[in-house]
Amino acid sequence: MSLKKIFYKLSRNGHFGEWLTHIKALSFPGYKKVISNVYCVNNNPVPTEIDSVMITRFGFIVIETKHFSGTLIGHHSQEQWTLQFKHHKRNLYSPIRQNQTHIYALTKALPQYKHIPKFSMIVVDEACALQVTSDDHNRVVHRKQLNKQLKLWLNTQPMILTRRQVREIAEQLRKMRHISRKNKKTHQRHVKNKKQPD
Numbered sequence: 001m002s003l004k005k006i007f008y009k010l011s012r013n014g015h016f017g018e019w020l021t022h023i024k025a026l027s028f029p030g031y032k033k034v035i036s037n038v039y040c041v042n043n044n045p046v047p048t049e050i051d052s053v054m055i056t057r058f059g060f061i062v063i064e065t066k067h068f069s070g071t072l073i074g075h076h077s078q079e080q081w082t083l084q085f086k087h088h089k090r091n092l093y094s095p096i097r098q099n100q101t102h103i104y105a106l107t108k109a110l111p112q113y114k115h116i117p118k119f120s121m122i123v124v125d126e127a128c129a130l131q132v133t134s135d136d137h138n139r140v141v142h143r144k145q146l147n148k149q150l151k152l153w154l155n156t157q158p159m160i161l162t163r164r165q166v167r168e169i170a171e172q173l174r175k176m177r178h179i180s181r182k183n184k185k186t187h188q189r190h191v192k193n194k195k196q197p198d
Contacts, residue, residue: 036053066095
């Protein structure tokens with residue numbers, strides 16, 4: 001099998017897409033820490049999983065990676081978005097709303113940092129066309145545009161964290177990557193029940 005075919009097969013896997021986003025975020029210039037697969041339990045019946053959190057001296061960037069094809073259509077104020085394909089379409093819950101839930105869970109898990117700005121970034125595979133309207137605190141972009149959009153947002157923010165604080169927050173988030181087997185199974189069952197076929 002050729003390298004091109006192997007890469008294509010890998011690209012059809014959502015976890016591989018999340019890994020690519022993680023690597024892209026790591027390449028962003030400047031001091032930062034990137035922690036992936038963070039679980040916010042907070043005594044909720046279903047743990048909230050965040051794909052990636054980038055901690056910078058300017059604030060948090062909460063990243064959700066979406067493995068979509070077709071055309072994604074939506075507005076930041078809408079609850080339901082649409083994935084349009086050649087011969088059919090399907091509705092889905094707004095990724096922006098979903099990531100706002102992640103930000104809420106993160107704030108609840110780390111209340112001592114509730115005053116720190118948090119920016120929502122939805123990263124979509126290049127195979128998906130975008131017809132999306134974002135706002136000042138939410139962006140929906142292709143992976144290759146991630147660092148450019150991060151720079152645009154960070155340029156509007158004051159520097160409020162020291163390097164030591166960034167490291168301390170990252171260490172707390174690393175601890176949140178590990179949850180009990182029971183909680184993990186509950187989360188996986190919840191995700192499986194929510195999934196809809198393309």
